[in-house]
Amino acid sequence: MKIIFLGTSSGAGKTTIVAMYCRYLRKKGIDVVPFKASNLSNNSFCTDSGKEIGVGQAIQAWASDKEPETDMNPILLKPLDGAVRVFLNGDMVANETGDTPADRRSLSEEAYKAFDRLCEKHQAVVCEGSGSPTELNIMDRDIANIGIMRKKNVPAVLVGDIERGGVFAAIYGTWLLMPEDIRPLLKGFMINRFRGDPSLLKPATDRISELTGMEYLGTMPYADIRFPEEDSTANDEKGFRDPMVKEAFLKDLDEFLEHAEKALDLEAVERISDSSA
Amino acid sequence: MDNITKKVREEIERGWIGPNTDCEYHPCHFADQDCTFCYCPFYPCLDEDFGRTIASKRGKDIWDCSPCLFIHRQEVGKFVMDEIKRMGLTDPKDPRMKNIFKEVKAKYYKKGKALMIFGATSDAGKSVTVMAICRILRNRGFLVAPFKSQNMSLNSKVTRKGTEIAMAQAIQSKAAGLKNSDHHMNPILLKPKGDAVSQVTVEGKLYGDQTTREYYDEFIPRQGKEIVERNIDFLKKRYDWVIMEGAGSPAEINIYDRDIANMGAAKIAEAPCILVVNLEWGGSFAYAVGTVRLIPEEDRKYIKGIILNNVRGDPSKVRTGAEELEKIIGIPVIGIIPHIGISLPSEDSEALRGIRTIGNGKMQISVIRLPRIANFTDLDPLLLEDVTLRFVTEPEDLEGSDAVIIPGTKTTINDLIWMRERGIENALRDLKGKIPIIGICGGYQMMGRSLEDPNGIEGRISDPVQGMGFFDNTTKWDKGSNKVSMNEGTLIRTGEGVTGYETHMGISEVKEEPLFSIKKITGNEIEGSFREEEMLFGTYLHGIFERTSFRRFFLSFVRGGSALDDTESKDYNEFLEENLDKLASGFEDNMDIDKLMEIMEKGI
Numbered sequence: 001m002k003i004i005f006l007g008t009s010s011g012a013g014k015t016t017i018v019a020m021y022c023r024y025l026r027k028k029g030i031d032v033v034p035f036k037a038s039n040l041s042n043n044s045f046c047t048d049s050g051k052e053i054g055v056g057q058a059i060q061a062w063a064s065d066k067e068p069e070t071d072m073n074p075i076l077l078k079p080l081d082g083a084v085r086v087f088l089n090g091d092m093v094a095n096e097t098g099d100t101p102a103d104r105r106s107l108s109e110e111a112y113k114a115f116d117r118l119c120e121k122h123q124a125v126v127c128e129g130s131g132s133p134t135e136l137n138i139m140d141r142d143i144a145n146i147g148i149m150r151k152k153n154v155p156a157v158l159v160g161d162i163e164r165g166g167v168f169a170a171i172y173g174t175w176l177l178m179p180e181d182i183r184p185l186l187k188g189f190m191i192n193r194f195r196g197d198p199s200l201l202k203p204a205t206d207r208i209s210e211l212t213g214m215e216y217l218g219t220m221p222y223a224d225i226r227f228p229e230e231d232s233t234a235n236d237e238k239g240f241r242d243p244m245v246k247e248a249f250l251k252d253l254d255e256f257l258e259h260a261e262k263a264l265d266l267e268a269v270e271r272i273s274d275s276s277a
Numbered sequence: 278m279d280n281i282t283k284k285v286r287e288e289i290e291r292g293w294i295g296p297n298t299d300c301e302y303h304p305c306h307f308a309d310q311d312c313t314f315c316y317c318p319f320y321p322c323l324d325e326d327f328g329r330t331i332a333s334k335r336g337k338d339i340w341d342c343s344p345c346l347f348i349h350r351q352e353v354g355k356f357v358m359d360e361i362k363r364m365g366l367t368d369p370k371d372p373r374m375k376n377i378f379k380e381v382k383a384k385y386y387k388k389g390k391a392l393m394i395f396g397a398t399s400d401a402g403k404s405v406t407v408m409a410i411c412r413i414l415r416n417r418g419f420l421v422a423p424f425k426s427q428n429m430s431l432n433s434k435v436t437r438k439g440t441e442i443a444m445a446q447a448i449q450s451k452a453a454g455l456k457n458s459d460h461h462m463n464p465i466l467l468k469p470k471g472d473a474v475s476q477v478t479v480e481g482k483l484y485g486d487q488t489t490r491e492y493y494d495e496f497i498p499r500q501g502k503e504i505v506e507r508n509i510d511f512l513k514k515r516y517d518w519v520i521m522e523g524a525g526s527p528a529e530i531n532i533y534d535r536d537i538a539n540m541g542a543a544k545i546a547e548a549p550c551i552l553v554v555n556l557e558w559g560g561s562f563a564y565a566v567g568t569v570r571l572i573p574e575e576d577r578k579y580i581k582g583i584i585l586n587n588v589r590g591d592p593s594k595v596r597t598g599a600e601e602l603e604k605i606i607g608i609p610v611i612g613i614i615p616h617i618g619i620s621l622p623s624e625d626s627e628a629l630r631g632i633r634t635i636g637n638g639k640m641q642i643s644v645i646r647l648p649r650i651a652n653f654t655d656l657d658p659l660l661l662e663d664v665t666l667r668f669v670t671e672p673e674d675l676e677g678s679d680a681v682i683i684p685g686t687k688t689t690i691n692d693l694i695w696m697r698e699r700g701i702e703n704a705l706r707d708l709k710g711k712i713p714i715i716g717i718c719g720g721y722q723m724m725g726r727s728l729e730d731p732n733g734i735e736g737r738i739s740d741p742v743q744g745m746g747f748f749d750n751t752t753k754w755d756k757g758s759n760k761v762s763m764n765e766g767t768l769i770r771t772g773e774g775v776t777g778y779e780t781h782m783g784i785s786e787v788k789e790e791p792l793f794s795i796k797k798i799t800g801n802e803i804e805g806s807f808r809e810e811e812m813l814f815g816t817y818l819h820g821i822f823e824r825t826s827f828r829r830f831f832l833s834f835v836r837g838g839s840a841l842d843d844t845e846s847k848d849y850n851e852f853l854e855e856n857l858d859k860l861a862s863g864f865e866d867n868m869d870i871d872k873l874m875e876i877m878e879k880g881i
Contacts, residue, residue: 007560008560008563008564009558009559009560009561009564010558010559010560011558012560131559131560132559132560132561132562132563134560134562134563135559135560135562135598136562136597136598136601136602137594137595137597137598137601164398164399164400164558165398165399165525165526165529166396166397166398166399166525166526166528166529166564166567166568168528168529168530168531168567168571169397169526169528169563169564169567169568169570169571170560170563170564170567171567172566172567172570172571173560173562173563173564173565173566173567173568173570174560174563174567176563176566176567176570177562177563177566177605196473196489200531201531202531203530203531204529204530204531207530
């Protein structure tokens with residue numbers, strides 16, 4: 001069982017939605033793990049074996065009742081002073097500057113291998129995309145969105161953030177800009193962070209389904225779920241080691257899941273997760 | 278009438294003078310205006326393009342052309358004076374004046390055209406794009422007016438005529454070089470009160486409360502279109518260009534048929550449209566493509582250009598994407614605008630979301646972050662001083678404050694109860710007398726003894742609510758007790774000038790030493806409350822920190838504030854002007870202005 005959640009922009013709520021869906025599957029007794037091929041962030045989590053991965057995958061691991069491990073986020077890119085420090089499988093392997101670009105092709109191969117290892121060991125792998133999948137100027141180099149989908153035939157759900165408006169344009173535009181060979185993998189879409197009565201959106205969600213063939217999976221009400229990273233001061237290691245932090249996060253997440261079970265058609269998401277098999 | 282005739286005679290005698298920069302009111306209408314005819318030689322021209330007949334207070338018909346700018350265009354003032362001299366006229370009642378009027382109108386009068394700026398999202402940068410274009414066109418000698426048919430915002434400004442519009446349009450009119458904004462520039466203002474209810478202001482005057490459904494199902498279908506039509510028409514008659522701003526995204530297809538703020542307004546104004554996309558959050562190409570393609574095909578042709586806004590880093594990296602985008606949608610990208618570091622008043626409280634502090638000065642000024650915080654643009658001028666603003670939602674956040682501001686709110690009583698329940702009120706009681714505390718508008722009302730809203734005008738609560746008791750006054754909400762005015766006066770303690778504007782529903786009396794003396798036609802009025810010993814300040818006046826007089830007075834009570842005496846004080850208005858210039862040049866350097874002008878000239 002595999003699936004990827006793509007955002008129509010950064011901050012669309014992918015990380016939370018993935019954590020929520022991991023939690024949902026876990027509660028159904030499914031052996032699930034999160035995965036994000038590549039993360040661009042200065043916030044990292046240090047695993048028990050002293051390796052660095054993105055914070056998002058660490059908390060998604062908690063949601064899955066798993067210990068965070070490097071396969072969940074094989075590539076981590078930390079921008080620093082105009083250069084990018086490249087971490088592969090938890091260790092720094094390169095300091096990328098304009099003159100010395102890292103070898104993206106071999107990096108991506110490593111990421112796909114990590115994905116394969118997770119698929120072998122676990123029943124379900126829930127992937128998170130990175131940013132928007134359709135940045136015209138960098139699409140050909142993408143690993144975390146189109147890269148993994150194409151290579152590993154992963155069905156996808158689009159997450160659109162309605163808070164800033166323009167969400168229907170964002171979803172339709174993302175679908176339109178997807179390379180044609182991958183477009184059939186876009187199975188469904190959901191709307192995140194809505195304040196108001198979701199039935200008001202029906203004419204628009206119907207229209208998007210009609211135009212794209214994607215299934216409408218529901219609209220999440222606005223929820224203020226806070227991640228440990230936002231509460232702790234800059235990359236405070238202690239924050240993540242404190243069991244209270246994990247407990248508080250999972251309590252928030254369970255509440256979020258309760259809303260999600262009402263607002264979203266999670267069974268349909270499961271069907272999509274199975275659809276590539 | 279005789280008085281006007283006399284004045285015009287004097288003007289004719291004096292001859293052409295161009296802009297009169299010696300006049301204390303200059304420019305009373307717009308930058309570089311012609312002042313030859315402070316009084317119009319054609320009054321009353323009775324031409325509907327320039328004015329209209331209204332009933333005077335005594336019920337007599339009079340000709341009102343106060344918003345007319347025609348005679349103040351330099352080429353017009355010059356031409357009219359030259360003709361008068363050539364024909365040797367001295368009396369404005371001379372029948373030949375009518376011929377000059379006909380001639381000058383035929384030669385120089387042309388109804389203006391409009392341009393619409395859409396955003397792919399809220400916060401795409403529509404407002405600043407309108408500001409930049411207004412200033413660029415003004416610098417090229419055009420008369421320009423901003424317009425937004427419907428603005429949902431808790432930051433508003435009162436015009437000279439005592440009408441109310443959104444802050445963004447007031448700043449845009451400043452960018453256009455206009456001395457006064459007016460309500461035609463934002464004919465519908467919505468102030469959200471919570472629970473899907475908004476206070477609706479129409480053409481600057483309070484209309485009433487409406488639920489979202491009432492507004493979209495009844496108000497808009499019944500009168501939305503007419504309101505937009507008549508105000509666009511008004512502006513087109515007086516300005517060369519009307520630069521319109523959309524609201525949110527123009528591709529919200531669930532409400533597309535009821536829209537009067539985006540494509541609805543553009544069609545009424547026959548305005549070509551530019552779509553602004555913010556690159557900051559990613560996904561911008563998808564937003565652009567999706568917006569264009571979701572707009573019904575027959576309307577899509579209105580979109581003539583794309584602006585990619587807020588690019589961080591190297592703009593050339595975006596260029597390949599921009600070229601690809603042009604190919605896909607067949608619409609040119611006319612600008613790739615870098616992130617421009619400027620400071621301009623923000624539109625709504627979304628701008629404060631997640632923000633804990635602004636600025637990094639020594640004086641720590643805490644602002645209570647009320648749930649319905651309103652007119653918080655009041656705070657911006659403080660950042661010209663050695664100040665950090667901290668936004669407070671918990672009593673603990675107040676620790677280490679050097680001063681506290683209780684800002685304005687749309688729902689005073691509810692927000693007072695919110696402060697009370699959170700323990701912030703008690704924390705303020707502990708701080709009273711130790712550090713200065715100022716309440717502005719709603720915050721001032723909270724500081725009083727009691728708040729009484731028996732008819733639920735402001736909210737639902739009808740029993741009197743006890744105030745914080747810092748001042749002795751009582752605020753009452755009655756039908757028709759709303760007050761909207763633009764004020765000028767003095768700070769009583771120092772005698773220095775102050776300006777500010779009021780807009781509030783409840784009314785309270787002054788029971789303390791007043792802060793200000795306000796000039797009114799009927800004489801001077803006292804305003805505000807001041808307890809020096811306890812360092813308590815209260816006022817209804819928004820924008821009161823803009824001028825240095827009161828800003829410095831207040832800060833002199835703040836720990837470390839006396840050190841300001843040695844620094845140069847900056848007027849907020851000058852600061853705004855600098856920022857508007859910086860914004861405009863940022864756009865001018867990165868946008869194809871010729872292409873933009875071509876789009877505007879060509880129209881639909």
